[in-house]
Amino acid sequence: MIEFFTSSTFQTVLSALNSGFLKTLQLFFITLIGALPLGLVISFGSMSRLAPFARPVHWFLRRQKRAPGRIAKALIAFRPIRLICRLVVWVIRGTPLVLQIIALFYVPGIQRWFSWPSGESGRMMAVCVAFIINYACYFSEIYRGGIQGVPKGQQEAGQVLGMTKSQIFRHITLLQMIKRIVPPISNEIITLVKDTSLARVIALQEVIWMGESFMKGNSGIAGLTWPLFFTAVYYLIFSGIVTVLLGKLEKKLDFFQ
């Protein structure tokens, strides 16, 4: 048994899996750093009340002393920012992440719009962009639920105390929203740990790609199946750590209701 762990085969496999897992971690953290704030921006967009035609249409109707017809009502309710954001969220959440990764990596080059840097760094870049956009859309819906779940009376209490909109968000809504979203966000983050393996579809050499390579042949080793299954250990340990940390965060916010 001990001989196995000290064998050169094991050492080779382990260091290959380690380097693969490093890429997995990189992808994981870059996605979080990008998607957590971008999701907030999208959630604001999808709640935007900007209606550019509302004022002129109301004004026109008043001048003409007419009740709003179907077209007028549609124009008043037209909120372009909200519409665009919700459309993007629908498309991104409604199609497979794998499809988005493939499209984002190959299409710009084929269409000659731009091309990703060659080699592993270009793959990593494309995959990061795809993951950030995809996860930001999921996060945005969770944020929206969190913000809209804070009772309206909280905002009104801030308003009558003379606070500005941004003060109300920063000092009142934000922490209450975070408390609400920690459980659903935790779910998404655990999913992200495992979703990183989808990057192999454009041959990013993350941990599963590495594990599989020893079946096909890598560093003179072929026909080994255990390295592929051994990758599960990495995921289990990592998702275990993430679960514990997020649980601690949840506990930390227990001081209020």
Next chain:
Amino acid sequence: MAILEVHHIEKHFGATRVLEDISFDLEQGQALAIIGSSGSGKTTLLRCLNFLEKPDQGTISVAGNLIFDAADPATQRESEVRKKRLHFGLVFQSFNLFPQYTALKNVTLARELLAQEQLDFKENKKKILEDIQADGRELLAKMGLSERADHYPSQLSGGQQQRVAIARALALRPDILCFDEPTSALDPELTGEVLRVIRELAEQRTTMIIVTHEMAFARDVADQVIFMDGGVIVEQGDARQVIEHPREERTRQFLSRYSEG
């Protein structure tokens, strides 16, 4: 001169008219009670005064200054509305305390944020914040909550929460303090402590508008009473007079339902 003059306020929600031609004055140091059944427009009126709703018609003046005119968009700009709000304090039916802050922080937060706009805030930061803290503790002491200053709202009873909310509204020294059914969300045995605090405020000549279902309280504490029904003022006058000897038939019917219960 009246501290508050409200003229011809009208408010619609869609096609429904919820307030119609509401006019009244309130003198400095007086307490006005607004009574009426649910849906009569009492709360909407209070929300209009606090700029949580925008009246479709009418004007509001505080101490002789026109602060809202439905016909003049210049009086409705967001940046100005924020300052004008500070003439009024509002105590909500459901308290609406900030759950993530202690009782003391609930009371001081708004003043701390306002203080940041002061020109000398950076130089005298420590002193200013200490003063605000001291004021906050004093207000809580007035409410009989000295021991509860560092408690979170969820650790307080409903009556204690509402008293913190009153302290929070008082912290900004509003000209007129408004109460929206301050005891309706409380268990009967907890209403007493909140009413006692409001009574003390009345004795100190705090200018107040109280929307309430507590008729005996309105009669004893308020100077003036307005009875509303269906979005209009049916009867207004001296509190004792209106509640004990109403002139209008609708007022009589409403009050008799309360004396039965």
